[in-house]
Amino acid sequence: GFQRTMLIAIGGLLKVRFKDGEREVKVQSICLEEDAARLVDDDSHVRTYALDRLGIPLVEITLEPVTGTSEEIANVALTLGRLLRATRRVARGLGSIRQDVNISIEGGGVVEVKGVQRLDQLKKVIEYEMKRQHGLKIIAERLRCMNISIDHPMIVDVSRLFINTESRVIRSVLDARGVVKALALKGFAGMLAYEPYEGIRLGRELGELVRFYGLGGIFHSDELPAYGISREEVDAVRRALMLNSNDAFILLAGREESVGSAMHAIVERLKQALIGVPAETRAATQDGRTVYSRPRPGAARMYPETDIPPIAISKEMLSKLRNSIPKTWDEYVDELSKRYGINKVLAEKVFDSDHLDLFERIAESTSIQASFIASTLTETIVSLERQGLDASRLKDEHVEDAFARISRGEIAKESIASIFEVIMQGKADSVDKAIDMLGLRAVSDEELSSILDGIIGENYNIVKEKGDRALGMLMGIAMKRLRGRVDGSKVNILLKSKIEEITRK
Incomplete structure (x- = not known):
C-alpha cells in the first residue's frame, strides 16, 4: 500500500533553551499519516512485504531547519517529546516516538537520517554525520586537487x-x-x-x-x-x-x-x-552511526489524495480546540512535584521516563513515600539495565506487586533492588519466587528482637562505653544480617530503644 498523509496544520513554534538563551524553533507542518506496508525482501522475481505497519496512524511534526550543536538539537527533540507527552494522548516507550533528522554542513547536500529512537542515539548520529560529511568534503577537495575525472568510465x-x-x-x-x-x-x-x-x-x-x-x-x-x-x-x-x-x-x-x-x-x-556530500537517505544504527539506505525521493512521488475530500476548518472548531489545549510540560512537572511531595528534579525524571502512569498508580495505592517510588523507577531500574540486565523481563505487575508487599510490611524496601535484579536476570518470573530465592521472607517482631539482643550481647562493652554513639555501628551489623527482610527504620527504632534501656541501668 501507499503511505497516505493528511495536512493538519502549518506554522507554530517551540520555545527551546540553547546555550545562548531561549530560541524559537518554528514548526513547518503537522500531518496525520497512515503507514504503508514494510518491504522485507526483494529479489528479481518476488517482493515480500510485512503488513504489521499497514494502516497504523502516525502524527508527523516537521520543524524548520535549526543550526546548533548535537546537544542543542537533541534538546529540541526533547522539548517536542515533552510537549507530546504532556498531552497524555501519545504512546510511550521505545519506538513510539521516532526522529527523522535532516543533517547538512555548509556546501553539502541534505542527508536524511531515519529511525532515530533515543536522544543519546540522536546526539551520536549528528556527531557521526558531521564527521562523515566533513570527511567527504576533505576527500572531494583532495580529488579536485588531483584533477581526477569520471567522465568516460x-x-x-x-x-x-x-x-x-x-x-x-x-x-x-x-x-x-x-x-x-x-x-x-x-x-x-x-x-x-x-x-x-x-x-x-x-x-x-x-x-x-x-x-x-x-x-x-x-x-x-x-x-x-x-x-x-x-x-x-x-x-x-x-x-x-x-x-x-x-x-x-x-x-x-x-x-x-x-x-x-x-x-x-x-x-x-x-x-x-568530486563535489562533496550527496543528498541521500540513510538509516541510523544502534551505536549512533549511519548507513546508506536509498536515494532521496523527489517531489514527484507526492500527489493529492483523491479518495478523501478536504475538511473545512470552522471558527467553532478552532474555538473548541483552543479550549482543550493541554497543560505544558512545565505545568505538569510542577503539579507532579506538589501533588506527591517530591522535588522538581525527581518529578522531571518521572515524567520523562516510561513509568509515569506506573508511578502514579503505586503512589495512589500504597503508603510508601513517593520519593522512594520515583527514585526506584528512574534510578534503580536504570542502574540494573546499565549492568546489562534485561528490563523487558520486569513487568509492571512485578513492580506493583513488590511495592504492595513493602506497603503491607511483608518485605523491607531495601530488598526491592535485589528482587528486580533476580527477575531481570531471568532467574525468577515472579516476585514470590524472587523472595524465596533470596530468602527475603520478613522476620517476626519476636525474631527481630532476639537477633538484635544477640548483636548487642556480642558488643555489650562497646554499648556500655559509648551509649547512643554505638547505634551507627550496631545498625551496620544488624542491616548486614537482616538486609531486605526488615525495614531499616524499624531496626533503628528498636535498636535505639534497647541501647537506651541498657544505658539507664
Missing part, C-alpha cells in the same frame, strides 16, 4: 580472469552463473582507502551503496590482494583495464542485472564524490 567483464579463483565470494557467484565486472578509475590509487577520519572512506561509502542493489559489497584495488583474490588476479585485472600504478579499480560480483545497476550507481556516486 571504463567497465569490463573480467569473469574469465577468476575461473580458478580461491575467493569464496567470487567462486559462489560464478557457480551461480553470475558475473564479475571491473571499473577502471584513472588516478584514483589510494583514494578509495584514504581516511580523513577513522572509518570515513570512499570505499566504505561505495560498499554501503551497492547493498541497495542486493550485493554484499565491493572489492577495490587499495585493499587487494586479500579476501582470496591473489596478486596474479589483481595484476591480470590491471592489464585488462590498461591501468598504471597511479590508477585504481573496483570489482563487483553478482547477477548481471544487479551488477550493471550497481556499477551505474557507483559511477554516479564517484561523480558526486
Whole structure:
C-alpha cells in the first residue's frame, strides 16, 4: 500500500533553551499519516512485504531547519517529546516516538537520517554525520586537487580472469552463473582507502551503496590482494583495464542485472564524490552511526489524495480546540512535584521516563513515600539495565506487586533492588519466587528482637562505653544480617530503644 498523509496544520513554534538563551524553533507542518506496508525482501522475481505497519496512524511534526550543536538539537527533540507527552494522548516507550533528522554542513547536500529512537542515539548520529560529511568534503577537495575525472568510465567483464579463483565470494557467484565486472578509475590509487577520519572512506561509502542493489559489497584495488583474490588476479585485472600504478579499480560480483545497476550507481556516486556530500537517505544504527539506505525521493512521488475530500476548518472548531489545549510540560512537572511531595528534579525524571502512569498508580495505592517510588523507577531500574540486565523481563505487575508487599510490611524496601535484579536476570518470573530465592521472607517482631539482643550481647562493652554513639555501628551489623527482610527504620527504632534501656541501668 501507499503511505497516505493528511495536512493538519502549518506554522507554530517551540520555545527551546540553547546555550545562548531561549530560541524559537518554528514548526513547518503537522500531518496525520497512515503507514504503508514494510518491504522485507526483494529479489528479481518476488517482493515480500510485512503488513504489521499497514494502516497504523502516525502524527508527523516537521520543524524548520535549526543550526546548533548535537546537544542543542537533541534538546529540541526533547522539548517536542515533552510537549507530546504532556498531552497524555501519545504512546510511550521505545519506538513510539521516532526522529527523522535532516543533517547538512555548509556546501553539502541534505542527508536524511531515519529511525532515530533515543536522544543519546540522536546526539551520536549528528556527531557521526558531521564527521562523515566533513570527511567527504576533505576527500572531494583532495580529488579536485588531483584533477581526477569520471567522465568516460571504463567497465569490463573480467569473469574469465577468476575461473580458478580461491575467493569464496567470487567462486559462489560464478557457480551461480553470475558475473564479475571491473571499473577502471584513472588516478584514483589510494583514494578509495584514504581516511580523513577513522572509518570515513570512499570505499566504505561505495560498499554501503551497492547493498541497495542486493550485493554484499565491493572489492577495490587499495585493499587487494586479500579476501582470496591473489596478486596474479589483481595484476591480470590491471592489464585488462590498461591501468598504471597511479590508477585504481573496483570489482563487483553478482547477477548481471544487479551488477550493471550497481556499477551505474557507483559511477554516479564517484561523480558526486568530486563535489562533496550527496543528498541521500540513510538509516541510523544502534551505536549512533549511519548507513546508506536509498536515494532521496523527489517531489514527484507526492500527489493529492483523491479518495478523501478536504475538511473545512470552522471558527467553532478552532474555538473548541483552543479550549482543550493541554497543560505544558512545565505545568505538569510542577503539579507532579506538589501533588506527591517530591522535588522538581525527581518529578522531571518521572515524567520523562516510561513509568509515569506506573508511578502514579503505586503512589495512589500504597503508603510508601513517593520519593522512594520515583527514585526506584528512574534510578534503580536504570542502574540494573546499565549492568546489562534485561528490563523487558520486569513487568509492571512485578513492580506493583513488590511495592504492595513493602506497603503491607511483608518485605523491607531495601530488598526491592535485589528482587528486580533476580527477575531481570531471568532467574525468577515472579516476585514470590524472587523472595524465596533470596530468602527475603520478613522476620517476626519476636525474631527481630532476639537477633538484635544477640548483636548487642556480642558488643555489650562497646554499648556500655559509648551509649547512643554505638547505634551507627550496631545498625551496620544488624542491616548486614537482616538486609531486605526488615525495614531499616524499624531496626533503628528498636535498636535505639534497647541501647537506651541498657544505658539507664
